Amino acid sequence: MISLSDHLDELVHEFSKLPGIGRKTAQRLAYFILKQPEASASQLAESLIRVKKNVHQCRICGNITDDEICRICSSPRRNQQLICVVEEPTDVLAIEKTNEYQGVYHVLGGAISPLDGVSPEQLNITSLLDRVGTVESAEIILAMNPDVEGEATTLYLTRLLKPFSHLSVSRIARGIPVGGDLEYSDEATLSRALEGRVKI
């Protein structure tokens, strides 16, 4: 295939690395950028850099934030003794949408998956143990996705948290459609699942 511009090719290549973007779409995006005024391209570029520079993990819960401690962890209205453990920041958003949950979160950053090379050491598990070690008592809700990786992570955490007698550990009840990710569950199902959590 004949190349028209090395710079353009490079941009196409970069876009095609993004999830869900095939070569064709990458090409379309690159041509779109090319046709835009320079200002909007700069805006996009700066925004990309700002995100990388300024957004990081909350020191307490591992959720993403612009600050050192996220808005949820620093809110005085939140019950700090109720910790919901989730896989991804998007799961926090999904649960927040229910407007039912008054506790705080702990974001693991994924689930145990040997096939994807994810072992417990790569997840925010040590920080969870540190965190629960400092409180007098707490209720932990495990809210992993209902797939095999989420379930294995739930089992792992359950065993890990069992020795802490000051903790009450539960996991969200089934009610999330089988095979569905937390992120895609509708609010009604999620709030029902939260209410119906079972002690483990």
Add this chain to the structure above:
Amino acid sequence: MFLTDLGVAGFRNHPDSRLSFSQNVSIFYGRNGQGKTNLLDSVYFLTLTKSFQVSSDLLCIRNGDPHFTLSGNFRSDSGLVSEIRTQVFRPEGKQISLNGQKITGSSDIIGRFPTVLFSLEDRLITMGSPSDRRKFLDSVLFQTSKVYIEDSRKLKKTIRQRNDLLQSQGKLTPSAIDLFDIWTEELIRNSAPVLRRRLRFLHQFRQLLSVLYQNELSGFEQPEIEYKSDETLLGSDTDAEAWLREQARLYRDQELDRRTTLIGPQRDDLLIQLDGRETRFYASQGQHKLLLLAVKIAMWHYLKEKTGETPIVLIDDIFSELDSERLKVISGFLPALGQVLITMTDREKLALDGNFGFFRIEDGRVYAG
């Protein structure tokens, strides 16, 4: 369920075939290699979302075509009309819609249009490997339980994860062994529902099989079909979880040593017997054929009862194999099976009176009559 209209475009050797069915029994006849079986396969693909002839969807696209399109109009026993449309594209892509709505998973289709295929490959149920017999189990249970489909997928994924954990490590560290135990627990939890459903199925199925073989098909022997796991026969009253837990305990060291999963229903088998002797080794050709007919007709009855819908029957080329005595027996059965689509080389072979639809197939084209 009754297939009223079928459209087959760009599928195998059919450029664009359209058929309408009105009689219960339809016969596709013509010389070999003209595309009779491909028509049955197109119906199978519509109702079960894959081919029974080839393992890759892409291999179903006609040479030189960019995609294939199948469409089927179905009428349920209660008179409801629905349409399935299935397309597969090069280099990849599959789109299935039901009544104009795109569906996300094949489990939205499978089981709603119950289908039973009779083919020469059926002999693998008695003669083939354990995996052939598990395939038979799945072919029934996938159509009767969406949960079973989900459970089986989960089990498969669990085993892949567990094996990857065992195989990707150099030396197994204590923390890797801890994780192995977690995946064992996950394996037990995901295996138990699969095992339970299979045992419950066999409990009912063996009775159906026995009645069909002896009473309906006049077989002399007593057929028996049993579930075999790790050389042990499991009855329907087995505590699936306890059995799996015990297996996990027994094989733990071996699994860690050989670095692979050695337990679970994905390794199980069926023991099929006539008068207490394993058919695989002792039954005659004729007994095999009769038993397989009984198995498939029993499957038809089971699907009908569980789905509440009369299954569509596809019969591929088995008539050339049957002697005239058995031909007479099965011919007597046909009209009672609801809609039946049959391929054969010679339209006179099934010397039947009755109201049949005939389609001559020649080089991927269909001629009515």
